[in-house]
Amino acid sequence: MAASLPQQDMLDQVNQLWSMLDDMSQTDPESYQKFIKRHLQEGVEQCAPPAPHTCLETRILDPEEGVLYINLCGWSRVPAPKSDSEPVPLSAGKLEQVDEGNERYKLMNVAYNPKVLKRGEEDGIEMDQLIRLAMKYIEQEYQLRLTHSYKLASYKLKGCATRMKQSLAGPAKTKPQTAESGGSLLQQISCLRVKGEPESSPSIELFTEKGSKPRKAGFIEVLSSTELEPAPVQTPSYHLSVSKDENGRATRIQLNVHLPEVSSVSECDLCISQDDVLIEVPDRYRLHLNLPESVHEDVVTAKFSQRSRVLCVTMPVL
Structure with missing residues (x-):
């Protein structure tokens, strides 16, 4: 949850922040401009939509055989692990059933932090691990059994970009940043609120089971996923x-x-x-x-x- 502070403590922290910025603007205008520009850029990156990176095709073996396409996307809202010993967070959309004339398949959108995907581009083994983490998550979340093999498509995205963004932009959970934990200026300010006052937006937290032990590196930290029940529709001529x-x-x-x-x-x-x-x-x-x-x-x-x-x-x- 976001930091819950007494009203006076919150006001004191905000006043200290503005006082610091005022002093910086007078004594060191160049540093002040760099500070503001850096934190505004962080805000822009956090608001950027997910972007397609790689599409892969694999097969579902059980409970019902079929084709599965997975869109791997880069999204700044998904945190990157702070060290190699931490699990890799991912954000997942909904598993969709797609019927297109004679073609029938399932589609899944999965997002990693762009820095994580960048490392995958530079190291084929790491990219293979990211792909298999996504496949493992889908197996666990939807009780499916997938084949161990997959192939990369020649295109980056299966389906529509708008639908992909809508799928991933649904209710998401990610690790919170409290005012004491550092992070960007925008993150610190956004975490401040009056005690007892309802939050203006849903709280963002990592998905964990109560009482569960810390997981080892390589496991998946899930940020969002709920099954989509497709409405019955026709394929027009x-x-x-x-x-x-x-x-x-x-x-x-x-x-x-x-x-x-x-x-x-x-x-x-x-x-x-x-x-x-x-x-x-x-x-x-x-x-x-x-x-x-x-x-x-x-x-x-x-x-x-x-x-x-x-x-x-x-x-x-x-």
């Missing part, structure tokens, strides 16, 4: 075509999706990345396609015909 120029180079991808139960484009949730497109109408339709060409995701246009109930998505090719 669609037609995808690629326009080419006189040299045979792809210039545009056109996707027409028939949505007979939709009356307005406002009912559709459209998510497009360079490599895939996801169209959802809550509780009715879901269509996820890997695109044959990389597209300009920022200049995509979409139109919905109320008469034909067809959503037309035009995607310029990179």
Whole structure:
């Protein structure tokens, strides 16, 4: 939990902090500017969304055989271990069941601190350990048995980037920073509150079992995970075509999706990345396609015909 302080003690600490900053701004303006810039940068990093890093494919052996994709992502909100003797924290989204026409698989988003993934890039053995930690967590959390083998996909992310961010940005738990434990200026201030006053945001704590003993290095510290029960939805009929120029180079991808139960484009949730497109109408339709060409995701246009109930998505090719 956050530090619980009597009101006067809290005010005294805040006043001391501001007094220190005032003195620094007068006596050493250069250090003051560096101090403020450093802590603002820490705040920006803490607010940055998760970013895709590596996608891997493996198989579920039990209780039901199937394909599992795991998106490994980097996220500054996930703490890095302070030493090699500490377990590696991870943040996990929800295990999702995905049905796309004839393709059926499960999808999981797992995030590590970017510094942890950076070390994995420099050491293949360490990256393999991170992958196996994620697989071990999924086995333990969802009572699954996975194969020991896996393969890395040629793309960094399976599915939609927006959905990945939403999955990981759900209720999360991480190690708290108290005012006495140091940390950034923003972290110290955010931990101060009046005793008995409700917190403005959920407390953030490591997931641990009551009475459990400290774990050895290499175990997983779980930050978040709850199972997602997918709503029954249909895969709509669609037609995808690629326009080419006189040299045979792809210039545009056109996707027409028939949505007979939709009356307005406002009912559709459209998510497009360079490599895939996801169209959802809550509780009715879901269509996820890997695109044959990389597209300009920022200049995509979409139109919905109320008469034909067809959503037309035009995607310029990179």
